[in-house]
Amino acid sequence: MSNINRKVVLIGTGMVGMSFAYAALNQNICDELVLIDLNEVRARGEAMDLNHGLAFSSSSMKIYFGDYADCSNADIVVICAGVNQKPDETRLQLLQRNTQVFKSIVPRVVSNGFDGIFLVATNPVDIMTRVTYELSGFNAAKVIGTGTTLDTARLRYLLGTYFEVDPRHMHAYVIGEHGDSEFVPWSQAIMAVKPINEMLEECPDQYRMEDLEKIAADVRTAAYEIIKAKGSTYYGIGMAICRIVRAIFSNENAVFTTSVRLRGEYGLRGEVFIGNPCIINANGANRVLELNLCEEELEKFKSSYRILDENFSSIQF
Numbered sequence: 001m002s003n004i005n006r007k008v009v010l011i012g013t014g015m016v017g018m019s020f021a022y023a024a025l026n027q028n029i030c031d032e033l034v035l036i037d038l039n040e041v042r043a044r045g046e047a048m049d050l051n052h053g054l055a056f057s058s059s060s061m062k063i064y065f066g067d068y069a070d071c072s073n074a075d076i077v078v079i080c081a082g083v084n085q086k087p088d089e090t091r092l093q094l095l096q097r098n099t100q101v102f103k104s105i106v107p108r109v110v111s112n113g114f115d116g117i118f119l120v121a122t123n124p125v126d127i128m129t130r131v132t133y134e135l136s137g138f139n140a141a142k143v144i145g146t147g148t149t150l151d152t153a154r155l156r157y158l159l160g161t162y163f164e165v166d167p168r169h170m171h172a173y174v175i176g177e178h179g180d181s182e183f184v185p186w187s188q189a190i191m192a193v194k195p196i197n198e199m200l201e202e203c204p205d206q207y208r209m210e211d212l213e214k215i216a217a218d219v220r221t222a223a224y225e226i227i228k229a230k231g232s233t234y235y236g237i238g239m240a241i242c243r244i245v246r247a248i249f250s251n252e253n254a255v256f257t258t259s260v261r262l263r264g265e266y267g268l269r270g271e272v273f274i275g276n277p278c279i280i281n282a283n284g285a286n287r288v289l290e291l292n293l294c295e296e297e298l299e300k301f302k303s304s305y306r307i308l309d310e311n312f313s314s315i316q317f
């Protein structure tokens with residue numbers, strides 16, 4: 001990847017896509033940002049609106065409405081296009097509709113010579129990432145989904161509040177499907193240097209597993225809650241996409257619970273893309289980190305994996 005001109009093409013300039021774009025502009029995340037959407041009028045308007053903020057930003061980013069030919073020399077294609085989740089609709093119910101959307105996007109990106117990294121946020125994100133992998137024919141390392149990155153951020157924020165510690169020092173992860181079967185492997189959760197399980201043992205009057213399970217449930221249902229309150233969720237995921245893009249451009253080797261294809265971890269070698277801690281750098285999903293899960297957690301992970309596999313198999317391409 002050339003870092004001389006960091007170029008991102010964003011496909012899907014709805015709420016999520018534009019939250020990412022706005023964060024990208026404010027964080028000066030790339031040099032060139034191309035906006036593509038089925039709704040060309042909207043994408044043009046979004047490009048104009050963002051450009052009018054340039055004078056107030058520390059960035060000299062080139063932002064413009066474009067088309068698929070712009071993918072040819074892009075480093076990263078971010079896909080946020082699709083149909084949104086309705087109240088009480090599960091992410092998996094979106095699957096069939098969004099597969100059709102991706103069939104009109106991914107082959108066009110590839111046929112225009114794109115050779116960079118796909119970053120997918122559209123739901124159901126794990127399956128849409130696998131759909132992107134299948135439609136593109138790319139190496140799995142170059143196809144990444146946001147997975148449970150946002151859920152992990154929500155978890156760390158809530159744990160930070162509970163333990164009264166900066167969330168950046170809470171090392172706990174949400175893994176599995178970005179959806180109803182996701183879970184927190186508490187055996188792997190650490191506050192700075194101290195395992196959470198030790199905290200529970202040492203201060204049973206102050207900290208309880210039932211509180212932690214309530215936090216995990218709140219994380220799992222956060223999207224439903226926000227959608228009920230304001231229609232959809234976008235700022236958090238926009239920031240998460242931005243953070244992953246930065247890790248790629250800066251070759252950071254940063255760890256996120258992105259949706260990635262396993263390479264034999266947990267004894268799983270299929271084609272499923274699933275949220276799990278992964279080292280992200282300029283090559284994409286560089287290394288998947290296998291957690292030392294207890295038996296019950298491993299069973300939950302495998303069950304989530306099966307759900308994703310079964311749902312992918314139900315797609316009519």
Ligand code: NAD
Binds near residue numbers: 080083178
């Ligand atoms: P939105 O409706 O605001 O935007 C979707 C955009 O996609 C629209 O502008 C639409 O015109 C465009 N689009 C549709 N079909 C297209 C096509 N064939 N080609 C190009 N563009 C097309 O929706 P949103 O709120 O921005 O959500 C986008 C996606 O992100 C949804 O699938 C949503 O569920 C998902 N999402 C994911 C996470 C996560 O954690 N991964 C969080 C929130 C939302």
